[in-house]
Amino acid sequence: MWTYWNPVRISFGPGGFDQVAGQLGGRRYLLVTYPDGFAAELGARVAAxxxxxxxxxxxxAPNPDLAALERQxxxxxxxxxxxxxxxxxxxxxxxxxxxxxAAAARDGLAAVVAHLRDRPDAARFDPLPIIAVPTTAGTGSEVTSWATVWDSAAGRKYxxxxxxxxxxxxxxDxxxxxxxxRDLTVSTGLDAFSHALESLWNHHATPVSRLYAVAAAREILTVLPALASDLGNPDLRSRMAQAALFAGIAFSGTRTAIAHSISYPITLSHGVIHGIACSFTLPAIARSLEGIGGPVAEAIEAALGAPPGPAAAARLERFLHRLDVSTLPGDYGIDPQGMQDMVRDAFDGERGQNFIGQRTALLESLKTMA
Ligand SMILES: NC(=O)c1ccc[n+]([C@@H]2O[C@H](COP(=O)([O-])OP(=O)(O)OC[C@H]3O[C@@H](n4cnc5c(N)ncnc54)[C@H](O)[C@@H]3O)[C@@H](O)[C@H]2O)c1
Ligand SMILES: [Fe+2]
Incomplete structure (x- = not known):
């Protein structure tokens, strides 16, 4: 038995930005965006x-921090x-x-902060509606029901x-x-790629999430290296945007797993950008799943062209190296013992518990990456 539900109305394609005013439909709106000229120009087009x-x-700013969010x-x-x-x-x-x-506007700042820190019952929240127009491809946040909030002062992620x-x-659009x-294209593209794989080696995977995840991963393996050396190609941009959206649809039903759980302390204490932090361990994870069999193995093989184990790891390493992304923890300032400790802890994290693999197998697999 499985359930899949995602209520987001999706509009995809170049020029879609012109629909924003129509979607606002005369409603009073709050605009949230970056402090740069590109964002201001887009905002002015909507306001006109x-x-x-x-x-x-x-x-x-990148990686929204609780202190700044409280002021905002x-x-x-x-x-x-x-x-x-x-x-x-x-x-x-x-x-x-x-x-x-959206949550704070109706339910108050204090309730949101309490929810973030202590996770009380979410039932009383009644967030404002959001129209999401992503400018990266990407996080998939436009089709998920959660937000990542960083607390650099406390060294935590909520x-x-x-x-x-x-x-x-x-x-x-x-x-x-x-x-x-290039760097942003690669790191955000790898975040999407990680979402696809994380939704496959996940206890919550369904036939629907698998379909989207396999399609997304296969496409990103081809498109991202091509796009990285042809950034102005509108067709490749479009394919990458659609693949990131598909990865978002896949993991909107499963959440992420061990690669993301490992990534959070790496971003917090080593400053590694999210998309790289959640993807340089993918080869080690794929290797650790050798011999699992069943629909997960079939889906991984369909996505990567190799079954979980050394062949899938080698495929992923080639892909990451082509994008100039190192798979060595040492290159991110993490010593072998630190990496083992982080991975051990990551299995106890909420996302880590979604992972279908074994702690000992991953710890062993990581030793081969040192
Ligand atoms: N909610 C979710 O489901 C989910 C999933 C994955 C990641 N995340 C979170 O999302 C955040 C990362 O988001 P992101 O990777 O989209 O990047 P981002 O929003 O942090 O932006 C990074 C930088 O890219 C620039 N930028 C954005 N679009 C651009 C464009 N079109 N052209 C040029 N520059 C552009 C921004 O100005 C910014 O400086 C992290 O906090 C991460 O934890 C959330
Ligand atoms: Fe992510």
């Missing part, structure tokens, strides 16, 4: 058609009347921040996870991604 937003929060939430709470809808125009950091504001946080609409430089 839909009127000015009731508030703009345009100081979103106060600006939302200061509005006399809450907005009707939030327009998130940017990558995962913008969409995730918008989700935090998740705001509420059924009401699925965006109302995702408008995925690959033309907005043309300006991504």
């Amino acid at each position: 058609e839909a009127g000015a937003p009731v508030l703009v929060i345009d100081d979103i 939430m106060q600006r939302v709470m200061a509005l006399e009347t809450p907005p009707d809808v939030i327009l998130a125009l940017g990558g995962g950091s913008v969409i995730d921040s918008a989700k935090v504001f 998740s705001l996870s509420l059924p009401g946080l699925y965006p109302e609409t995702a408008i995925v 690959p033309a907005l991604m043309m300006s991504k430089p």
Whole structure:
């Protein structure tokens, strides 16, 4: 028996950005975006058609931090009347921040912070609707019901996870991604690739999530290396955007697993960008699953062209090396003992528990990466 549910209306294709004003439908909106000229220009295009937003929060920095979010939430709470809808125009950091504001606008800053820190019952939250327009391909946050919040002061990562946080609409316009430089294209593309594989080696995988994950992983294996050396190619951008969206649809039903669980302390204490932190361990993880069999093994073989084990690991290593991404923990400043400790702990994390593999097998597999 399995269940799959994802209520996001998705609109995909170059030029889709022109639909934003129509989707706002005359509602009073809060615009959440980055502090740069590109974001301002896109915001102005929406305002020309839909009127000015009731508030703009345009100081979103990468990896939204709780301290900054608390200050930004106060600006939302200061509005006399809450907005009707939030327009998130940017990558995962913008969409995730918008989700935090969506929950805070109706339920208050204190409730959101308490939920993040202590995880009380989520039932009372009634977030504002969100229109998500991603500019990276990417996090898949436009089709998931959770947001990652970082707390650098406490050295922790939280998740705001509420059924009401699925965006109302995702408008995925690959033309907005043309300006991504190579490093950002590669790291965000690898984040999507990791989402696809993480949803496969996952206790919550379903036939639906597998279909999307296999399609996404196969496409990214081909498209990302080509795109990395042809950044201005609109067809490759479009294919990468659709593959990242498919990976998002896959893991919206499963959440991530061990690679993401390992990645959070690596990002927090070694400053490694999310997309790299959650993907350089993929070969070791694939190797550790040697001999599992069943639908997971079939799906991994369909995705990678090799069954879980050394052949899948070699395929993944070639792919990462072609993108100039090292698979050696030492290259990220992590010594072998530190890596073993992090992986041991990662199995106890929420995402780690989604992983179908074994701790001892992964610890052994990682030793071959030293
Ligand atoms: N909610 C989820 O399901 C989910 C999943 C994975 C990751 N995340 C989170 O998302 C965040 C990462 O998001 P991200 O990888 O999309 O990047 P990001 O939003 O952090 O942006 C990174 C940088 O890219 C720039 N940028 C964005 N779009 C651009 C474009 N089109 N052209 C040029 N520059 C552009 C931004 O200005 C910023 O400086 C992390 O906090 C991560 O934890 C969330
Ligand atoms: Fe991710």
